[in-house]
Amino acid sequence: MDTSVICPRFESAISLLSQRWTGLIIYQLLSGPQRFSQLTEVIGISGRLLSERLKNLESNGLVIRTVHPETPVRVEYQLTEKGMSLKPVMDEIQNWSQHWVDLTETK
């Protein structure tokens, strides 16, 4: 018998957050709506993956994409209420990192 012991909601949440870049994208968007190019520069992610991740976040209801038809086009990404509500999670990670991460450690 295979009785899954780990809470499926938790498992679903952590599978989202443990996708590479996703946490950083949400963290970055917590400081306000941002354009595609800003995100690539600040986070250091390629266009290919940023595009893929943003589509995923959009389809999960965490992010909204807005196209401003200016010239050149401006596309902004912002968190939904669901996305914003991850702030306490990010705050705790931030808090933990201040206490425990030693930047001199070899990676």
Add this chain to the structure above:
Amino acid sequence: MDTSVICPRFESAISLLSQRWTGLIIYQLLSGPQRFSQLTEVIGISGRLLSERLKNLESNGLVIRTVHPETPVRVEYQLTEKGMSLKPVMDEIQNWSQHWVDLTETK
């Protein structure tokens, strides 16, 4: 110019947590020390990756490995203080997941 804007400690922390399985392993160990085989069964991870992840967590000071030379051998993994201090992070993820994760959604 390339001024990294994201806090390097946060980046380091999230790169640890965004490794596949790592969050689940820590979450599971928060409920107490556990053996290798227990972890594979509960989490649903292969021996190969569990071994790799536990070594990584050990070298990062989050987990301690204890060998009990019984028959057959019993090896237990438990969180260090540094590992335990991730509880608030896990609690917030858990909390978020209860509010926002809809299990009927298509993956």
Add this chain to the structure above:
DNA sequence: TATAATAGGTTACATAAAGTAACTAAAGAA
């Protein structure tokens, strides 16, 4: 003595995800 059982891994190989760099689309500016 030989065989088997059990826990905790490791190895070799296949598949999936991520990194990289060049390319494209749209739209107004020169």
Add this chain to the structure above:
DNA sequence: TTCTTTAGTTACTTTATGTAACCTATTATA
């Protein structure tokens, strides 16, 4: 008509993950 700029996409390489068979140490069993 050609050039710029933003926001992607495509094709290809490299790395990470999944899978299953195998290995080792220790002791119980035939």
